[in-house]
Amino acid sequence: MGIGLTQILFVSTALFFIGVYGFLTRRNMITMLMAIELILNSININFIAFNKYLYADKLDGLFFTVFIITIAAAEAAVAIAIIINLYRSYKSIDIEDADTMKY
Amino acid sequence: MNASTVIFYILAALILGGAILSVTSRKIFRAAIYLLFSLIGIAGLYFYLNYEFIAAVQVIVYVGGIVVLIIFSVFLTHESGKDMKKPALGRALFSFLAAAFACALTMSLIMKQQFIPTPNAAIEPSVNNIGTQMLSTTQFGYILPFEVVSMLLLAAMIGCIVIAIKVKAPENIIAAGHELKVPDDINEEIEEQINASL
Numbered sequence: 539m540g541i542g543l544t545q546i547l548f549v550s551t552a553l554f555f556i557g558v559y560g561f562l563t564r565r566n567m568i569t570m571l572m573a574i575e576l577i578l579n580s581i582n583i584n585f586i587a588f589n590k591y592l593y594a595d596k597l598d599g600l601f602f603t604v605f606i607i608t609i610a611a612a613e614a615a616v617a618i619a620i621i622i623n624l625y626r627s628y629k630s631i632d633i634e635d636a637d638t639m640k641y
Numbered sequence: 642m643n644a645s646t647v648i649f650y651i652l653a654a655l656i657l658g659g660a661i662l663s664v665t666s667r668k669i670f671r672a673a674i675y676l677l678f679s680l681i682g683i684a685g686l687y688f689y690l691n692y693e694f695i696a697a698v699q700v701i702v703y704v705g706g707i708v709v710l711i712i713f714s715v716f717l718t719h720e721s722g723k724d725m726k727k728p729a730l731g732r733a734l735f736s737f738l739a740a741a742f743a744c745a746l747t748m749s750l751i752m753k754q755q756f757i758p759t760p761n762a763a764i765e766p767s768v769n770n771i772g773t774q775m776l777s778t779t780q781f782g783y784i785l786p787f788e789v790v791s792m793l794l795l796a797a798m799i800g801c802i803v804i805a806i807k808v809k810a811p812e813n814i815i816a817a818g819h820e821l822k823v824p825d826d827i828n829e830e831i832e833e834q835i836n837a838s839l
Contacts, residue, residue, distance in 0.1 A: 541649045546686075547751045549653045553660055553679075555744040560664025562736035563728040568714055569669060572676050575707060576660050579683050582699075590690050592756055594763035597774055601783050603695055604775075607702050608790050612797035614707045618714045619805035625718045626807070 543591040546583065553580035567621045567631045571614060578610045645689075652689060655682035667724045669715050677708045692766050 553576060560573030582603045589599025625631050659679030666672040680703045687696035728736075764770055775783045 541646055543756050544751055545649065545653075546690075548748060549656060549686075551744055551747045551751065552657055555740040555747075556657065556660040556664055558743070559736050559740040562739070563733050564664070565728070566669065566725055568711060568718070569664070569672055569725070572672060572711065573664055575676065575703070576663070576679065579680065579703070582695075583683060583686060586687060586690060586692055586695060589766075590692070592758050595759050595761035596781075597764060597766060597771060598781075600692065600695060600766055600771065601775060601786075604698065605786055605790055607698055608794065611702050611706055612794055614710060615801050616797050616804070618710055619801040621714060622717055622805050631718050 543587055546587040546591075550580040550583040550587070553577075553583070565632050565634060567617075567624070567633060570633070571617050571621075575610065575614065578606060582606055649686075649689060652682050652685045655679070656686065667727065669719055669725060670712070673708060673712050673715060676711070677704060680704055680708065694766065694768050694771055 557573045557576035557580065560576065561570055564570050564573060585599040585603045585606070589596070593599065621631050624636055628635055630636075656679050659675045659677075659682060663672050663675035663679060666675060680699065684696045684699040684704070687693075687699060774781065775787055778784050
């Protein structure tokens with residue numbers, strides 16, 4: 539059997555929920571950021587696969603992927619700036635320790 | 642089972658294996674390296690689907706940019722040989738169950754779904770076509786999102802500098818939870834200076 543859309547969607551679904559699992563279990567901000575990157579990448583695979591197999595006459599899925607990659611880069615940079623600033627203030631990047639605004 | 646199928650399954654194993662190790666590894670530096678392998682596998686998947694431009698962007702931005710940024714931030718914030726805490730058993734169990742059931746539900750929906758491809762002729766996703774449509778101002782052009790994203794990148798860059806810059810002002814010390822220490826003899830010093838100036 540050849541590789542169709544279904545197989546690629548299986549891979550991206552599995553990748554998405556691996557990312558969700560990591561996001562729920564990790565308590566360290568940098569590893570949570572890595573889980574978010576996995577989730578965004580699974581979305582990118584979805585866009586590319588749909589563009590390739592269902593709408594080969596258009597390029598819109600490709601453009602969405604390009605913009606998602608751009609925004610993910612901006613998001614990672616801002617998140618890491620915030621993490622480094624938090625580390626300077628609290629000497630820890632565990633989310634359980636960052637509870638000043640909670641109470 | 643032909644070569645194309647075998648290559649796809651190798652790529653899928655690389656992506657998913659890297660992702661699983663990345664979210665379960667207890668050494669943070671290793672987690673970042675496994676993430677790198679997973680992202681390279683995704684770039685390979687784009688090559689497999691003949692989207693060379695996106696594959697190149699993936700390698701340049703994710704592998705060359707974001708993972709390096711993550712590794713630098715690991716070095717800035719961790720003693721990177723140390724193991725991280727294990728997640729609590731209950732949280733790990735319930736997260737796994739939630740992810741597994743949602744994954745099974747989504748996969749069963751995908752299996753039931755009939756996908757109908759478009760009958761129109763395919764466009765080659767070449768750099769020529771991509772560039773022409775991205776910068777076109779006609780109805781299906783992407784010039785407006787392109788410009789908006791460039792503003793967003795500028796804003797993110799300035800925001801990063803403002804957030805991460807090291808300020809040595811007193812309010813920063815107060816924000817860090819320390820008392821601002823004023824020397825006891827500061828009033829005497831000021832009085833002496835006033836007297837001297839008089």
